[in-house]
Amino acid sequence: MEDRISKIIIVGGGSAGWLSAAVIAAEHRIDPQAQRPFELVLVESPDIPTIGVGEGTWPSMRATLQRIGLSETDFIRKCDASFKQGTYFRNWQTGGGQGDDDSYSHPFTVPAGYADTNLAPHWLALADAPRFADAVTPQTALFSDCRAPKQITTPEYAFLVNYAYHLDAGKFAELLRQHCTEQLGVKHVKANVLQINAAENGDIQSVTTDSAGEIAGDLFIDCTGTKSLLLGEHFDIPFQSRQEYLFNDTALAAQVPYAEEDQAIQSCTHSTAQTAGWIWDIGLPTRRGTGHVYSSAHISEDEATAQLLAYIKEVAGDKAAANVVPRKIRFQPGHRQEFWHRNCVAIGMSSGFIEPLEASALVMVELAAGMIAEQLPPTREVMDIVAKRYNQKFLRHWNQIIEFLKLHYVLSARDDSPYWQENRAATSIPEKLSEQLALWRYRSPWHQDAGAVDDLFPTASYQYILYGMGFKTMPRQTSGYEQSQRQASELFQKNAARATQLQQAMPGNRELLNKVQKFGFQKL
Numbered sequence: 001m002e003d004r005i006s007k008i009i010i011v012g013g014g015s016a017g018w019l020s021a022a023v024i025a026a027e028h029r030i031d032p033q034a035q036r037p038f039e040l041v042l043v044e045s046p047d048i049p050t051i052g053v054g055e056g057t058w059p060s061m062r063a064t065l066q067r068i069g070l071s072e073t074d075f076i077r078k079c080d081a082s083f084k085q086g087t088y089f090r091n092w093q094t095g096g097g098q099g100d101d102d103s104y105s106h107p108f109t110v111p112a113g114y115a116d117t118n119l120a121p122h123w124l125a126l127a128d129a130p131r132f133a134d135a136v137t138p139q140t141a142l143f144s145d146c147r148a149p150k151q152i153t154t155p156e157y158a159f160l161v162n163y164a165y166h167l168d169a170g171k172f173a174e175l176l177r178q179h180c181t182e183q184l185g186v187k188h189v190k191a192n193v194l195q196i197n198a199a200e201n202g203d204i205q206s207v208t209t210d211s212a213g214e215i216a217g218d219l220f221i222d223c224t225g226t227k228s229l230l231l232g233e234h235f236d237i238p239f240q241s242r243q244e245y246l247f248n249d250t251a252l253a254a255q256v257p258y259a260e261e262d263q264a265i266q267s268c269t270h271s272t273a274q275t276a277g278w279i280w281d282i283g284l285p286t287r288r289g290t291g292h293v294y295s296s297a298h299i300s301e302d303e304a305t306a307q308l309l310a311y312i313k314e315v316a317g318d319k320a321a322a323n324v325v326p327r328k329i330r331f332q333p334g335h336r337q338e339f340w341h342r343n344c345v346a347i348g349m350s351s352g353f354i355e356p357l358e359a360s361a362l363v364m365v366e367l368a369a370g371m372i373a374e375q376l377p378p379t380r381e382v383m384d385i386v387a388k389r390y391n392q393k394f395l396r397h398w399n400q401i402i403e404f405l406k407l408h409y410v411l412s413a414r415d416d417s418p419y420w421q422e423n424r425a426a427t428s429i430p431e432k433l434s435e436q437l438a439l440w441r442y443r444s445p446w447h448q449d450a451g452a453v454d455d456l457f458p459t460a461s462y463q464y465i466l467y468g469m470g471f472k473t474m475p476r477q478t479s480g481y482e483q484s485q486r487q488a489s490e491l492f493q494k495n496a497a498r499a500t501q502l503q504q505a506m507p508g509n510r511e512l513l514n515k516v517q518k519f520g521f522q523k524l
C-alpha cells in the first residue's frame, strides 16, 4: 500500500494529547523492529502550559485505563486520585433560601431493572416517595457519608457500585507521558511548533519546530488546546459558538487545603448553583479542587470571586479562604464546525469546550481517541470516509452535551437574577430539548428516546435530572401497568435493602484510599 497511514503526529501534551497517544499506541503496537513500523510522535511545547484543570471523569475512564495497560493502584497513587460516583447538585432549583433542602443527585448507576422496567412512572405514582435517585439506586446512600464504591479486596477496576475518578490533571498527564514513552513506544519531542507545512494536495505534510527541525507525518492530531493550531489556525475551520444556549464563559479555579488532614473525602462532585453560574467542589486525597464557572455577561469578576471565597470559607474555613488566589480561565462555549478535516483531527480543547457541568470533556477525548484507534484509516484514500463518519458522530455528541447541560438550567425555578430568567427564555432552549420536554410531560423518558446506541447520556441520566429537579410527568396507565407495578415495588424494596447493606459494608473513601496507598488492589 503506497499511501499507508503509518506515522501519526500529535501536537500538544495536555490530557488530550497524552490520552490520545496512549489509546492509539496501545491499539497499534509500536515495534521499531518491524519492516514498516507504525510510529507515533507527540510534540509538546516546553513553554506553553497545559490548562491545568479537568479533574472530574466518567466511569468510561476505568475501561480506558485498563485498555492502555495502566494498573489502577499505580494510577490512584500517582494521580492523587479519588473515587467519583456521580454529582450532587445544591441550590439549582429554588436557590436554597429559607432553609429549603434544594438538592438532588445524578449517580453513575442506572436505576434498578433499567433493561426492561421503567421505574419512573411507578415512582411518580407513589405517595410519600423518597427522592427519585434514592428510590431507584443504592448509590446515593453512599454519597451522603462519603463512602467508597468498592472494598480493598475488590480487584482493580471492578466495583460494587459504578464509579469514575477525581484526579490531579497535571499528575495525570505526567503519568500518561511516562507510560506512553516507557511502555507504549511513543516518541516524545519537546519543541514549539512554529509552522504548518502543506502538501500539494492540501493535506498537512509536516510541522516545523524551533528545536527539533521538521516533523513529517501521515495523520496529524491537533491537541494544542484552545489555540487549535492545526485545525483552527492552519485549516481555518470555523468555530461555532453555542453561547446562545449555555452562557458560562469564565472560570475561577482554586485549590483548597482540607481543614483537617483526615477529613472525609466526598464520593461525588458537588455542584452548588450561584446567582450567575455554579461552583464545583472536587475532593482529592490531599486537597479539594474548587472553582466558580459563570457568565461574564451576568456577573463581574469581583462578585464571582466573592461568591467563590464565601463558599470556600463555608466548606474549608476562614484560613483557606484568606490564602486562596483563584486562577481565571476564559473560554468560549462552542466547538469547531468540523473536527476531522483532510489528514488532521482535533481532540480536546482544540475541537471545542462547553462548560464543565457533568464533566464531559475527557470522555469526549476517550471516545475520539478510541474511534481513531479502532477505525484508523489504513490508507489516505479511505481517510475521508472515516473523517465524514467521525464528524457526524461528534457533532451529534456535542449537540447532546448542549441539550443535556441546558436541561439543568431550564428546569430551575430560580428567579433571583436575570441569568436564571434568561436561561428559561424559549429562544435560549435548543429545539430538540423543547420537544423532548413537551413529550415528557405526558410520558417518562425511556429507551425509545435514545437517538443512538452510543448516546453520551443515557435516558437514565435524563430521568435523574428531571425528577431530581421536580419535573412532573402526568400519570398514564397503559396495559401491563399492574404487572410492571408489582415488579417496580419489588425493585424499590430491594433497592432500599441494598442501600442499607452497602452503607454498612463499604469503607469510607479516605479509609479505602489509605489502604490503596499501603497495600494496593488485587490485580485482575
Ligand SMILES: Cc1cc2nc3c(=O)[nH]c(=O)nc-3n(C[C@H](O)[C@H](O)[C@H](O)COP(=O)(O)OP(=O)(O)OC[C@H]3O[C@@H](n4cnc5c(N)ncnc54)[C@H](O)[C@@H]3O)c2cc1C
Pocket (backbone or CB within 6 Å): 011, 012, 013, 014, 015, 016, 017, 043, 044, 045, 046, 047, 048, 049, 050, 051, 052, 053, 054, 055, 056, 057, 169, 191, 192, 193, 194, 223, 224, 225, 226, 227, 229, 251, 253, 291, 329, 331, 347, 348, 349, 350, 356, 359, 360, 361, 362, 363
Ligand atoms: C474550568 C474548566 C474546568 C474543567 N473541568 C473538567 C472536568 O471536570 N472534567 C473534564 O473532563 N474536563 C474538564 N475540563 C476540560 C479539560 O480541562 C480539558 O478537556 C483537558 O484538560 C484537555 O485539555 P487539552 O489537552 O485539550 O489542552 P491543554 O491542556 O491546554 O494542552 C494543550 C497542549 O498544547 C501544547 N501546545 C500549544 N501550542 C503549541 C505549539 N505551538 N507547539 C507545541 N505544543 C503546543 C501545550 O504546550 C499543551 O501541552 C475543564 C476545563 C475548564 C476550562
